[in-house]
Amino acid sequence: MEAEIENGDWTRDADKEINRLRSEMVDSASNQSSKEARVNLRLNPEDVEKIRVKAKREGIPYQTLIGSVLHKYATDQLLDEKAIEAVIRKLGKKAAS
Numbered sequence: 001m002e003a004e005i006e007n008g009d010w011t012r013d014a015d016k017e018i019n020r021l022r023s024e025m026v027d028s029a030s031n032q033s034s035k036e037a038r039v040n041l042r043l044n045p046e047d048v049e050k051i052r053v054k055a056k057r058e059g060i061p062y063q064t065l066i067g068s069v070l071h072k073y074a075t076d077q078l079l080d081e082k083a084i085e086a087v088i089r090k091l092g093k094k095a096a097s
Contacts, residue, residue, distance in 0.1 A: 048062070051066060
């Protein structure tokens, strides 16, 4: 080992290893930035069961459904179908009058 250090072999190997680790860290960091954020929530078990039933009906995992609903809410795309139907009924009644 002493001879390797004196010859500079150990230093070159150490530099290679440091560069390899640095490259792995950069790759890992860039992969992390493209991943989704993890969030832990406490939800009412009855609500979770209802979400699971709806997700199964849609053929998607329930976590995907929850993420979709939250995304739509955050981007102002979440629509309340019952409220829309009520407005359409009211407009229909006004148009008929």
